[in-house]
Amino acid sequence: MSPPPSADRSAAPPPRRGAVDALLSRTRRLRGDMDAVRREAPADGADPEARWQRALYDLALHQLADLDAHLAQLRDGPPPLTATHAPATGPPAAPQPRPPGGPLLGRVGSAEWDLLTDRAAWSGELYRILGRDPAAPALTLDELPSLVHEDDRARLTTMVTDCLIDARPIDGEFRVLRPDGAERTVHMMGEPVLDADGSTVSMWAVLRDVSELRRRRRTVRETRDSLHQRRRLAQTEHRVAVELQEAVLPPWRGPLRLPRQGPGALDLAARYLPSSAGAPVGGGWYDALELPDGGTLLGVGELAGHGVAATSGVAMLLGAVRGMAVTGAEPGELLGRLNQLLDASLAQPALGGALCCRYRPASRTLRWARAGHPAPLLFRDGTGRALTAPDGVLLGATAGASYGAAEEPLHPGDVLLLYTGGLVPRHPGPEAARRLLGLAARFGAARGAQGCVRAVVEEFGGTERQEDACVLVARVTG
Structure with missing residues (x-):
């Protein structure tokens, strides 16, 4: 350099x-x-x-x-240096004007310190960087640390000493405190100037304001x-x-028989399908529970939201569902109480869809209610249909809402499909039901509920989905 x-x-x-x-x-x-x-x-x-x-x-x-x-x-070309350390015989040099082109120009100043005459020469831009009056004398190397932040003075002293004694180039940063109180960060690069005998006679440097x-x-x-x-x-x-x-969610992954003893039992299987890779965990759920009177509780649903808030809400909701079902609450009454619970217990309003069913094996009847949720699909003798849905708004949508119920007789070999809305993405409502009903032939050929779930997953499991989904299949065994 x-x-x-x-x-x-x-x-x-x-x-x-x-x-x-x-x-x-x-x-x-x-x-x-x-x-x-x-x-x-x-x-x-x-x-x-x-x-x-x-x-x-x-x-x-x-x-x-x-x-x-x-x-x-x-x-x-470089701006001229102004030698001002020794008393000048004429008027002080006028500061150099900024080059045209905007405030980012002229961020680099230069200086030279003559060790033989103890004179210092600074460019006009260096005065501007350090906030000094251009009419004032340029500071000597001994005076320069007075502008430097006290935590950085030792670093500057080391750089200058290494340059003057060991002829090492200067390349380092330090902070300066301008007279107006502003603090600036300056990057200094320089070298010693040697005479014919190799002795240091001066030091020059380029200083750049790197604060921004x-x-x-x-x-x-x-x-x-x-x-x-x-x-x-x-x-x-x-x-x-x-x-x-x-x-x-229920810990069972394989098929489940409920009730465990007696005729008219249900062969059960379920699957949780997460949303696409990277998406947060949603509030989908399913449940199956043997009740004290010998019946079986079946349910699926989805709570609005994602992450811990949604899954903790599902935990509360499932606990309430199981507790009320065990006490004998019918599906319509159960959903009404869940609606009150969501309205009163959550700090933030939450909406949820739910489908609750109570199956009585002795009479093979299914009593069910829904809260803004798709109706169950019933498959029998190679064909399928959606059950006629009673009235029922989303949970949390209306305080004091009531929920109707419907009853459906079942036959041996019937298959019930309960699912959440995210199972068939981009095809909500009747279109989703129509596509699921297209699985009737595969359900008829399947061996048990697990085979039916496998058919659903093969058809829809690989679909790109924004929300998670749950599917529960119940097959009347006899």
């Missing part, structure tokens, strides 16, 4: 203008392209990833603007750390939600 010109040396000619102008044009085109991309970036201040992206765009634009300014200075660059890099680091923390919290919440869901 060659020293800058001083009062005792003629200025080196600037680089060939054509080559530098070409670099300037390319830099400005890239800067314009980057600015266009930045304007298209999301500006959601609440999203950590959007904040991190915005900070990176700002940093890149800042660095390109600096590169533009430095190339312009390289093209125009450091601020933008700090913003990038902080937004990145915030994004990482958000992702870690999301991973932790997902793991807790999965563990809570696994603890709440």
Whole structure:
């Protein structure tokens, strides 16, 4: 690295203008392209990833603007140094005007300290960086630390000492305190100037104000750390939600017979289908429970929301369902009490769809009620149909809502399919039921409830879905 010109040396000619102008044009085109991309970036201040992206765009634009300014200075040549340490015989030199092109230009100042005459020469831009009056004398190396933050003075002293004694180049940063109270970060690069005998006669340096660059890099680091923390919290919440869901949903994975003894029992199988990879755990649930009177409780549903809030709500809801069913509550009455529970117990309003069924094996009858949920599908003799649904609004939608009930006689070999709305994505309501009823032939050929569930999963399990889904199959065994 060659020293800058001083009062005792003629200025080196600037680089060939054509080559530098070409670099300037390319830099400005890239800067314009980057600015266009930045304007298209999301500006959601609440999203950590959007904040991190915005900070990176700002940093890149800042660095390109600096590169533009430095190339312009390289093209125009270095500013003159002003020797002002010794008393001047004439009026003080006027400060050099800023080069045209905006406030980002002129961020680099230069200085030379003559050790033989104890004179210092600063460029006009260095005065501006350090907030000094251009008419005041340039500070000597002994006086320079008076501008430096007390925590960084030892670092500056070490850099200067290594340069003057061991002829090491200077390359380091320190903070300066300007007379107006502002703190700036300065990057200093310099070298000693040696005489013919190898003795140090002076030291020159280029000083760059990097305060804004450091601020933008700090913003990038902080937004990145915030994004990482958000992702870690999301991973932790997902793991807790999965563990809570696994603890709440019935533990059986294979077929289940309820009631365990006697005729008219149900062969049961169920499956939980998560939403697409990366999506939070939802509030889908299913349940099957043998009741004290010999009947069987069947239920499926979904609670609005995702993550721990949804799965903890499901835990509360399932506990209430089982408790009320054991006391003998009928499906319509049970849903009415669940509606009151959701309305009174949750800090935030929650909506839920639910389907509750009570099966009596002695008479092979199914009594059921729904809360804004698809009706069960009944498959018999190779065909299927949706059961006629009684009235019932979503849980949590209307305080004091009442829920009607319906009753359906079942025959040996009948198959009931209970499912949540996310099972057939993008095909809600009647269209979802129609597609599921198309499985009638496969259900007729299946060996038990587990085979029916397998047919559902083969048909719809690989579908891209935004919400989780539950399916429960009950087959009357005899």
